[in-house]
Amino acid sequence: MLDVCVIGAGWAGLTAAAQLKSAGLEVLVVEKARGPGGRCSTRRQAGFAFDHGAQYFTARSPDFKLAVESWQRLGLVAAWEPTLTVFGDRPARAGVAPNARLVAQPGMNAVLKHVGAGLDCRFSSRVEQLVRQRGGWSIQLEPSETLLHARVMLMTAPPWQAAQLLRGQSDLAERVAAVPMNPSWALMLGYDQPIDSGFDAAFDNEGPLAWLARNSSKPGRSGEAWLVHADARWSTRYLETSAEHAAGVLLSAFHKRVPAAAAQTPSLISAHRWRYALAPEPLELDYLQDAEAGLVLAGDWCAGNRIEGAWTSGRAAAMQIVQWLT
Numbered sequence: 001m002l003d004v005c006v007i008g009a010g011w012a013g014l015t016a017a018a019q020l021k022s023a024g025l026e027v028l029v030v031e032k033a034r035g036p037g038g039r040c041s042t043r044r045q046a047g048f049a050f051d052h053g054a055q056y057f058t059a060r061s062p063d064f065k066l067a068v069e070s071w072q073r074l075g076l077v078a079a080w081e082p083t084l085t086v087f088g089d090r091p092a093r094a095g096v097a098p099n100a101r102l103v104a105q106p107g108m109n110a111v112l113k114h115v116g117a118g119l120d121c122r123f124s125s126r127v128e129q130l131v132r133q134r135g136g137w138s139i140q141l142e143p144s145e146t147l148l149h150a151r152v153m154l155m156t157a158p159p160w161q162a163a164q165l166l167r168g169q170s171d172l173a174e175r176v177a178a179v180p181m182n183p184s185w186a187l188m189l190g191y192d193q194p195i196d197s198g199f200d201a202a203f204d205n206e207g208p209l210a211w212l213a214r215n216s217s218k219p220g221r222s223g224e225a226w227l228v229h230a231d232a233r234w235s236t237r238y239l240e241t242s243a244e245h246a247a248g249v250l251l252s253a254f255h256k257r258v259p260a261a262a263a264q265t266p267s268l269i270s271a272h273r274w275r276y277a278l279a280p281e282p283l284e285l286d287y288l289q290d291a292e293a294g295l296v297l298a299g300d301w302c303a304g305n306r307i308e309g310a311w312t313s314g315r316a317a318a319m320q321i322v323q324w325l326t
């Protein structure tokens with residue numbers, strides 16, 4: 001019988017798991033991907049590396065700033081100072097520009113690899129079924145058909161996925177099912193020669209693109225690697241299109257913003273769909289709980305879309321679970 005089973009090895013899940021372990025609890029992290037990161041995963045292909053999810057993060061609260069400073073001392077985090085440009089009018093809800101844009105190095109998953117190295121993590125394992133039982137939870141995994149048992153469940157999966165697993169097991173299923181998430185198509189482009197773009201990163205407010213970045217301008221990176229994110233409206237409209245179609249449309253839009261790129265044929269072109277990328281209206285709660293069931297739900301969709309929001313959510317969720325179990 002585990003004390004806690006954590007579903008998801010992103011920022012919320014691994015932050016919570018590390019804190020739970022430090023409190024002396026027996027914790028297992030289950031993750032369907034091959035490694036940690038969630039939307040901070042780094043794609044490496046054909047000699048290129050792409051942060052194809054989260055692009056950078058900020059540190060605003062005193063507690064998160066202290067954590068960032070510790071990662072900086074380990075060489076895991078550095079400031080990124082890109083030459084920025086903006087296409088179109090700045091949205092009214094854009095907020096205040098950060099004092100510093102931070103990135104993990106050599107990839108955005110570096111901090112989570114460091115945190116996960118000290119935890120019991122089971123990767124490439126998908127939760128097939130959850131059953132609430134007397135005194136805890138039964139968790140069936142794919143593909144091994146392993147059956148786990150835990151006193152408390154901490155779920156950090158996207159809301160819709162969490163709702164499907166919890167349906168019939170907790171009243172929280174209906175609440176999280178109502179939390180909308182916007183998708184995002186990401187385009188990864190690798191070039192053999194540098195591109196004279198005039199900028200390292202750009203916000204695009206005119207669609208279909210939302211963000212363009214020379215990934216290789218970040219500390220610890222190399223090569224001419226570009227990352228393009230489509231905006232939420234275009235991504236929603238073409239959610240079920242093929243990766244090839246998405247890549248073609250977004251490449252054309254990229255050429256309009258970076259005409260110099262049209263003179264080269266990318267040596268690598270790949271599109272990735274993030275079906276659950278960002279919550280347009282986060283709950284502004286640290287976490288959700290069902291104390292009777294021994295269940296906590298956490299993630300950036302709770303406490304804000306930033307990496308700091310996911311970290312804050314995971315940390316607060318762990319404190320609640322420690323209070324329950326100790």
